[in-house]
Amino acid sequence: MxxxxxxxxxxxxxxxxxxxxxxxxxxxxxxxxxxxxxIQPDGQFAEVENHNMHYLEEGKGGPTVVFETAFDPAGHLQWYHIQKDLPKDYTTFSYDRSGILWSERGTNPKTGDKIAEELHTLLEKSKAPKPYILVGHSFGGMLTRFFVKKYPQDVAGVILVDSQYPADEKYLSPELHKMVNQGLPGGFLKFANTFGAARLMFKNMFPLEKQYKYQNSLMPVLLYKSADATLEEQDHMKSIKAEASSINSFGSIPLYIITAGDKKRYDSFITDKKIKAEMLDAWDKMQKDLLNLSTDSKQIIVPVGGHYINQDQPKVIEEAVNAMVKKVTDK
Missing domain, CATH: 1.20.5 (Single alpha-helices involved in coiled-coils or other helix-helix interfaces)
Incomplete structure (x- = not known):
């Protein structure tokens, strides 16, 4: 007893x-x-359909290089260091999608069409010089399809940075497809965000290097602003992918495909050698298939680093951006 x-x-x-x-x-x-x-926002605001959206603009003159972020709570901060390093004789533009960081959520649904419409309105309101060169990483690369479809006359070039492939079931086994599309544990993260644990879990989201000091200082503090909208985007991921898979041509718009080529990039989270080999092979095939989006395309393989090329190898992206700016301005 x-x-x-x-x-x-x-x-x-x-x-x-x-x-x-x-x-x-x-x-x-x-x-x-x-x-x-x-905390004072580092950029500016414009009203888009009755809510304020935040953007960071650097440089002057056209074209405008427009950065679209991955499925990521860091918003424009994923491009901050790259924008600071790029030349200032053309415009660079990053932003926070609705509900991310300093952008208000608004009432529009999280669909590919609406995200593209909001970005286009934001660019118009900010008077960013046309034409636009779209740079999209991962999920952001998939979102560029909607923008190109709706506003092809405004797009001079596209750079996809290890972009998601919307119809990935074509190349992945059912087991692997389920694994890579399982998403984050939304309920747990909302709980952690309410009780202060999320900011500890997502500390040092960026590399511990001097050029990322600003981002690392902000992200734990501002994570709560992005949490709900990021998980909302996850909830709509399946429908966005289905819609994106039907947009399969950019015509002759110049296209660069930047692909992570490091064979060890999955070692930390895929232990099964067979599954890892399948993932590497499938990703390579999906990236090559992206070349078919345009009749004027080329692939740039990055041999060292992982999926976050904008953090691991930012100079590769900077070189590609400068090359694309030269290509579209020399026409």
């Missing part, structure tokens, strides 16, 4: 500790968010 009594006391004590930790985390999160609201 004494043992049962002590077990009950232990369980109650543990329960009280968990409750106190949750209360402390909740209070900490509230205080941290109040402080974060005082």
């Amino acid at each position: 004494k043992i049962i009594k002590w077990i009950k006391r232990l369980v109650m004590a543990l329960f009280l500790i968990v409750v106190l930790l949750l209360i402390a985390g909740f209070i900490f999160e509230k205080i941290a968010r109040a402080k974060a609201e005082k």
Whole structure:
């Protein structure tokens, strides 16, 4: 009987500790968010369909290089270091999709069409010089399809950075397709975000190098702003991919495909050699298939680094951007 009594006391004590930790985390999160609201945004705002959207513009003159971020809560910060390093004799433009970082959520659904419409309106409101060169990473690369379809007259070139392939079921086995499309645990992350744990989990999202100090200082503090909208984009991922797969031609718009080619890039999270070999082979085939989007396309394979080429090998992207700007301005 004494043992049962002590077990009950232990369980109650543990329960009280968990409750106190949750209360402390909740209070900490509230205080941290109040402080974060005082942080001055690094860019500008424009009103898009009754909500404000945030963008960062560098340089002057055309064309405008427009960066579209991956499925990522960091928004425009994924391109911040690249924008700072690119020449200033043409315009570069990054932004936060609705609900991400400093952009208000608004009421538009998270569809590929609406995301493209919002970006186009934002570019018009900011008076970014035409034509546009679209640079999209991963999910952002897939989103460029909707923009090209709706506004082909405004697009002079496209650069896809290790872009998602919307019809990936063509190249992946059912087992692997399920694995790569399982997504983040939304319920758990919303819980963690409410009680202050998410900012600890996503600390140092960027490499621990000097050029990423600004991003690493902001992301844990501002993560709460992006969390819900990022998970909402995940909820709509399947329908966006289905719609994107039907957009299979950019015509003759110049296209660069930048592909991660490091054979070790999956080593940290795929231990099964057979599945890893299948993933490497399938990704290579999907990236080559992207070349068929345009009659004027070429592939740039990056031999070292992983999926986040914009962090691992930013100079490759900078060189491709400069080459595309020269290509479209020399016409």
